[in-house]
Amino acid sequence: MMLFGCESSDVDLSSNWNNSSSSDSTQTSGDTQTSTDSSSDATAGSTAGDQESFSSFNFCYGGFDGSAAVQSGVQISSLSFASDGLTFRYVTDLSAWGLSYTDASGALACLFVKRSDGTWVGGKFDWISSSRTHRGFSGHVPGYNGWTLSGVPNPCEACFVIVSADGRRRSNVLKGTWTR
Numbered sequence: 440m441m442l443f444g445c446e447s448s449d450v451d452l453s454s455n456w457n458n459s460s461s462s463d464s465t466q467t468s469g470d471t472q473t474s475t476d477s478s479s480d481a482t483a484g485s486t487a488g489d490q491e492s493f494s495s496f497n498f499c500y501g502g503f504d505g506s507a508a509v510q511s512g513v514q515i516s517s518l519s520f521a522s523d524g525l526t527f528r529y530v531t532d533l534s535a536w537g538l539s540y541t542d543a544s545g546a547l548a549c550l551f552v553k554r555s556d557g558t559w560v561g562g563k564f565d566w567i568s569s570s571r572t573h574r575g576f577s578g579h580v581p582g583y584n585g586w587t588l589s590g591v592p593n594p595c596e597a598c599f600v601i602v603s604a605d606g607r608r609r610s611n612v613l614k615g616t617w618t619r
Contacts, residue, residue, distance in 0.1 A: 488611035501563030
């Protein structure tokens, strides 16, 4: 499925945000794997809804280090990888950080891939706004500010997280399988 522009404007954002339990599910179809997460805790400093430990990520690419970011406010779900990019849904969008719907200057799309040796590498690959729920990899992964896929198997485990441009806040971490 290919989405462009303001594709999230018709998305039902009333998912299980107030549900007191956390659930994960995974569906695989062709070269795409979908991971879904819903969680009830989006408080500052929380790791609720993280499908992989944020502290295990090495910010080596993209010219940005968001490793000190703390989960706060923004929640994402329904991650799906295709060979050329990813899609996801906002449970709570970037307005939680005071950003307008189309403001792409305050948040960064960050991707992390698991190398054959088990280490997680990645970083910023694009700017993002609440109106953007699809991000392409062409011209960014590999190639952008040092991005390389050297030592990364195909398919590979991959994680997506949104980090504020000041590096202080982040969304929850979603995980899936990326087949290039």
